[in-house]
Amino acid sequence: MATRALATALPIGLRTRVLRVLGSPWRLARYAWVRSLQARVVMGTLVLCAVVTALVGVMLMRQVADGLVESKRNQAIAQAEAGFADAQQQLDASVVTDANSRSQVLDQLIKSLGSGGGSPRGYDIVAYGPLGPVGSGLGAPGVYSSGPVADSSVPADLRAQVESQPGTYWTYTTLSDAEGASQPAVVAGSRLRLASTGEAYSLYYLSSLADQEHTLSLVRRALLSAGLALMVLVAAVAWLVTRQVVTPVRLARRIAERLAAGRLEERMQVRGEDDLARLAQSFNQMAASLQRQIGQLEELSRVQRRFASDVSHELRTPLTTVRMAADVLHDGRGRFEPATARSAELLQVELDRFETLLTDLLEISRFDAGAAQLTAEDVDLASLARRVVAAYCGFAERAGVRVEVVAPGRSCLVEADVRRVERIVRNLVANAIDYSRSPLVQVTVASGPDAVALTVRDWGVGLHREESSLVFNRFWRADPARARTSGGTGLGLAIALEDAALHGGWLQAWGEPGRGAQFRLTLPRRVGGKLGRSPLPLVPAGGAPLEAGQRVQRRDVAAVDS
Amino acid sequence: MEADVEPCRAANGKVLVVDDDAALAEMLTIVLRQEGFEPVVCNSGDRALETLHEHRPDVVLLDLMLPGMDGLDVCKAIRAESGVPIVMLTAKNDTIDIVLGLESGADDYVVKPFKPKELVARIRARVRKPSDDLMEVITIGELTIDVAGHTVKRGEEPISLTPLEFDLLSCLARKPWQVFTRDVLLEQVWGYHHSADTRLVNVHVQRLRSKIEHDPENPEVVITVRGIGYKAGAR
Secondary structure, eight states: OHHHHHHHTSOHHHHHHHHHHTSSHHHHHHHHHHHOHHHHHHHHHHHHHHHHHHHHHHHHHHHHHHHHHHHHHHHHHHHHHHHHHHHHHHHHHOOOOSHHHHHHHHHHHHHHHHHTTTTTTSEEEEEESOOGGGGGGGSSTTEEESSSOOGGGSOHHHHHHHHHSOSOEEEEEEEEOTTSOEEEEEEEEEEEEETTTTEEEEEEEEEEOHHHHHHHHHHHHHHHHHHHHHHHHHHHHHHHHHHHHHHHHHHHHHHHHHHHTTOTTOOOOOOSSSHHHHHHHHHHHHHHHHHHHHHHHHHHHHHHHHHHHHHHHHHHHHHHHHHHHHHHHHHTGGGSOHHHHHHHHHHHHHHHHHHHHHHHHHHHHHHHTTOOOOOOEEEEHHHHHHHHHHHTHHHHHHHTOEEEEEOOSSOOEEEEOHHHHHHHHHHHHHHHHHHSOOSEEEEEEEEOSSEEEEEEEEOSSOOOTTHHHHTTSTTOOSOTTSOOSSOOOSOHHHHHHHHHHHTTOEEEEEEETTTEEEEEEEEESSTTOOOOOOSSOSSOTTOSOOOTTOOOOOSSEEEEOO | OHHHHHHHHHHHOEEEEEOSOHHHHHHHHHHHHHTTOEEEEEOSGGGHHHHHHHHOOSEEEEESSOSSSOHHHHHHHHHHHOOOOEEEEESOOOHHHHHHHHHTTOSEEEESSOOHHHHHHHHHHHHOOOOOOSOOEEEETTEEEETTTTEEEETTEEEOOOHHHHHHHHHHHHSTTOOEEHHHHIIIIIOOSSOOOTHHHHHHHHHHHHHHOSSTTSOSSEEEETTTEEEEOOO
16 A cells, blocks of 8 residues: 555656556565665664564663552561551450350451541552451451452462461462452461460452552553654665765766766766775776776777778779889780780789778778768569569579579668678678589568578588688688689678678578588668578588579579570 | 871870879870870969960869869869869779768869879860750750750850769759669760769769759659669759
């Protein structure tokens, strides 16, 4: 209930959260205990304080009660003993000859004793014995009582003790009157003897302890309220004191959170020279050092990027001149003698390689510097695949490879950087043509609800299991001795992997020796979208060697015949 | 071939080369002269404008990294007073650099290192004269396009377009409602025969829209067909 009342006072957004977290008071307490140092300190102090207050209170109560009751008891016993002595004296002095005179004596005695109680009477008298007409006061024969005292007020074992031996005995009891109301009391009793007849009577003084009990309850109430007030006070003090410590700690936490969120200029306020001030000082030193180091790293990265860009410009301009000069030489090689003509040709070919390598190196360094940017637009992956395959038509023909595109009739739209995706596909297709020694290369495109995929499958020499992850390493080659025809730089797949990662996509490889290989590119439909499942399997269903004349089932094939 | 060079020169046109690298500028001169152009070299961005006024070239070949005035500023300055085709030479293939160059008014770009034939093809595409000599007038929406006169009017108010923007608009407007892919536009307007950079199309469509559309954010003349390309049509 309390939780609900608290929750309704909060804004709606917070309310649901608070209600969820704090379903019950128990959970509220648990939440506070777990989350708040202050609550923990206050709660701990309260519990300890409650225990100590309770112990002190109990001890105090006991001592006060003992003191109060003891004095009253002593007073009551002294009164009773005086009364007994007086009564015995009167009995001894009287002369009883017959029942009539006995009755007279007793009557007189009882009256004198009974009137001694004072007003209000401090005690009641109960007498047992052959009292005659006097004893009929309480109903039961042989019992006299000076007030409305129930018979049960004098405990039976005290009576037995008093009646068996001479002397004064006392005990605590409950004084009940005829209406059943009861109060604590002390009862003292003694045996009296009528010397002339030898008859024995037992006489009891019952002194009420109601006043004492009243005082005690007053004291108890005072102690209880003092204890409660003390606990509230202690809780408040604990709260205030811990607040002094916790507030700077919370401040530090908030500032640490802001630092973590990238606001590196945040600092704590340093006041005084105490422990907390020193904490703030160290915290600020840490923040400053972090800021400095991050600044240095950023500067380094900026320098690196700047360097890549400068190298790009500085290398490219002379390379352009060389390139153009080589082209002019190459065009005019017909008029050179054979050795010079061949040199011009070699210069041309190697310049191509140099250029590709430079481009790839710069691209990789751009990725490493985190400077690669994505320019996303809607791209139809199927038409992109057809375009790439068409561009490799001549190259495939020379290598004696058939390249097919399998794509659904509808377009496979994806939000992507067309330049990068095209580069990935170009790389995969060129690699398949170049390295697989497969007669057929198949490019498959498919789209799913939140992803599109493209696979490049060949039925060539295949890959070893461990190679399928190595292929993406820079400058890695399956077989260093194998001749290359397309002049790859060894960076192609590494760049393709980075390109795919930049889109939040996957680039994976599968292969088995002798059964071919498959590369799969999976891209989320929207940039930054989550990838759950690729629409195409990585391991092809019919992972079998291609047999002559075998045709894979397809919907729409744009074949590039060799 | 050499024998044909002299008479061809005037026909192929004058090219202003703005480049600070002396070796590259000389090499460009050699290649352009071989291909029958008449090159004029300017070594710094500051003097580009006066050289332009002096020689009235058919095409400007502009290096983006220049001492003195930055290539982009030169590009903007030229575009501010002339529609002369500008082909920029850039060492950076980063999207941001390319797009900045195109947005500054360049019609096309070549990334260093380039092959001479590639460059010559770019220049040829920019200086080629419109082949149609028919008196064609196309109306699309509120726009009236006079193909032979190279003018566009909205109602009576003339709109100033660069030759490239004019080519782009008339290419789309000749076949209204036909969807042109970016590749087709690249081939018909820029003269690329193999697929090239679609950023060229995107940036120039934006520039064109900013001149001819009432609200470039909600175009009515040049409409984007998502995932395919563009078409002309007035709603």
